[in-house]
Amino acid sequence: HIVVPMTRKITPIQDLKCLWQLIKIFRKERPDIVHSHTPKAGLLGMLAARIAGVKTRVHTVAGLPMMVEKGAKFHLLKSIEKITYAAANHVWPNSESLFQYINKQKLTTSGKLRIIGSGSTNGINTERFNTEKLDPARMEQVKASINYSPDNTYLLSIGRLVKDKGIVETVNVFTNLHKENPALRLVLVGDFEEALDPLPAEIITTIKDNEAIIHIPWSNDVEYYMQLAHNFIFASHREGFPNVLLQAGAMKLPVICSRITGNVDIVKQNETGLIFEAGNERQLQQLIKYAISHKQVVLGMAQNLKEKVVREYQRSYIWQKIYDQYAIIAVPQRSTPGLFNDLSLIAADLWKQPGRVWEYFVLNIQLRRLSKRPS
Numbered sequence: 001h002i003v004v005p006m007t008r009k010i011t012p013i014q015d016l017k018c019l020w021q022l023i024k025i026f027r028k029e030r031p032d033i034v035h036s037h038t039p040k041a042g043l044l045g046m047l048a049a050r051i052a053g054v055k056t057r058v059h060t061v062a063g064l065p066m067m068v069e070k071g072a073k074f075h076l077l078k079s080i081e082k083i084t085y086a087a088a089n090h091v092w093p094n095s096e097s098l099f100q101y102i103n104k105q106k107l108t109t110s111g112k113l114r115i116i117g118s119g120s121t122n123g124i125n126t127e128r129f130n131t132e133k134l135d136p137a138r139m140e141q142v143k144a145s146i147n148y149s150p151d152n153t154y155l156l157s158i159g160r161l162v163k164d165k166g167i168v169e170t171v172n173v174f175t176n177l178h179k180e181n182p183a184l185r186l187v188l189v190g191d192f193e194e195a196l197d198p199l200p201a202e203i204i205t206t207i208k209d210n211e212a213i214i215h216i217p218w219s220n221d222v223e224y225y226m227q228l229a230h231n232f233i234f235a236s237h238r239e240g241f242p243n244v245l246l247q248a249g250a251m252k253l254p255v256i257c258s259r260i261t262g263n264v265d266i267v268k269q270n271e272t273g274l275i276f277e278a279g280n281e282r283q284l285q286q287l288i289k290y291a292i293s294h295k296q297v298v299l300g301m302a303q304n305l306k307e308k309v310v311r312e313y314q315r316s317y318i319w320q321k322i323y324d325q326y327a328i329i330a331v332p333q334r335s336t337p338g339l340f341n342d343l344s345l346i347a348a349d350l351w352k353q354p355g356r357v358w359e360y361f362v363l364n365i366q367l368r369r370l371s372k373r374p375s
Contacts, residue, residue: 006040008196015044022048032056032330036088037121039065043080046087055331059088061098062121062240063262068164081107088112090329094241095119097261116321119241119265123318126310129223129250142224146187146214153181153292156229156253158189158222158244159236161207161215162197165190166235166258166278171203171213173285178212181292189216189225226251231291231298237278239263246313249305254298256287272305274298 002025006018026034026049035058036045042059049057066077085091085108092114093099099115102108127133146154155174159165167188174186188207192199199207207213216225222244226232232248232255239262246266248255255273257263267273274291276283291298 004044006044008040015040019044019048023052026052026054030054032332033058033326035060036084037062039077039080039084042084042088046084050087056090056329057088058090058092058329059084060121061091061093061102063238064098064101064240065238067101067238067261078105078107085112090114092116094121095262095265097265098240101261114325116325117318118312120243120246120313120318121241122243123313123315124243124246124250124309126250126314129226129247131227131251134224134227138221139224139227142221143228145216146185146225146228148228152183152185154185154187154229155231155233155288156187156189156225157233157235158225159234161188161190161192161199163199164197164237166237167199168203169235169279169281169284170233171206173281173288174213175206175210176285177288178210182212184292185212185214187214187216187225187229189219189222191218222247223251226253229253230295231256231288233284233288234258234263235276235278235284236260236263241265246309249302249309252299252302252306254291254302255305256284256291266308267305271301272308273301 004018004021004025005014007014022044031049031054033056034045034049034054036042037060042061046057046059064077064081066074066081069077089112091102091108091112093102094115096115096119099113102113103110142148148154157165157167157170159167161167170186170188174184178184178186192204207215219225226248232245232253234242234245234248234255234257236242236258237260239260241262245255245257245263249266249272255267257267257273257275258278259275260278264275267275269275274287276287
């Protein structure tokens with residue numbers, strides 16, 4: 001493999017270096033398909049592939065940062081998405097709700113859009129996420145890591161410890177509930193992030209100081225924590241199609257999640273889980289109390305979700321769907337690479353929707369302005 005040192009932040013100089021590196025790689029390797037994921041890789045990868053003359057350019061959309069932004073940053077991120085989709089000729093949202101959002105925002109023409117299967121970027125390994133195939137020795141180690149007691153009730157949250165993942169609400173609600181129920185425990189599996197969307201200092205202090213909150217740095221053994229938990233809390237503010245909900249479903253772990261894109265494609269209210277409005281601590285607290293006091297009801301929902309996951313989201317099934325689509329869209333012939341020619345094509349593509357050429361030419365100015373603002 002070849003490493004291209006992209007950053008998650010907006011870094012115009014480094015981004016241009018990566019763009020040029022990608023162009024050189026694509027011209028040398030001459031791939032039949034370039035397939036990108038994530039906003040930064042999508043923007044650079046699709047532009048580079050277009051400039052290098054790659055005929056088949058696919059971008060998978062697995063969440064949109066613009067969905068939780070407002071004002072100038074919202075419009076900047078929206079412009080970036082439009083340019084990415086203009087440079088691509090196939091755009092694959094990984095959920096139906098994300099598909100609808102992209103259409104509503106008019107980020108691209110509907111003819112470019114396609115959902116693979118029932119959604120998901122990669123599916124999940126249902127052999128791994130299987131309650132009957134866990135290693136007993138590893139299970140004992142995980143129990144020790146959280147000081148497990150069968151007398152406690154465990155709430156589990158998995159993901160980066162940032163505001164965007166709803167960690168603030170999760171911690172606040174747990175703190176309130178723990179006052180009423182001292183046997184309640186919250187297990188947070190994931191790393192703190194200082195650079196992007198960090199948690200408020202008081203929440204970090206609570207996580208570190210509250211003995212009923214157990215913080216586990218990122219782990220590749222999340223299925224073991226799922227096996228020990230009683231309820232899975234997923235309070236994220238934005239997603240594309242979260243694999244962690246599929247994993248919880250495969251492990252038959254009752255789910256309580258926010259009503260956002262992606263989540264609502266997996267979880268149906270009172271059928272496969274419980275849903276609250278994103279950011280609404282009162283609703284989240286009510287649902288956790290309900291789940292604790294109605295164990296059999298939520299276990300029934302978890303069984304329904306497990307059946308759905310096994311039926312529609314097994315990794316081998318998703319991989320086959322992607323492969324089948326590759327076979328349809330792949331174009332072996334390459335156009336002659338030419339910087340001026342391909343930038344002209346991008347501009348022509350952007351011109352199809354009023355205002356998009358302007359977005360393309362002011363993008364670098366916006367990037368430079370935003371990069372100077374404090375995060």
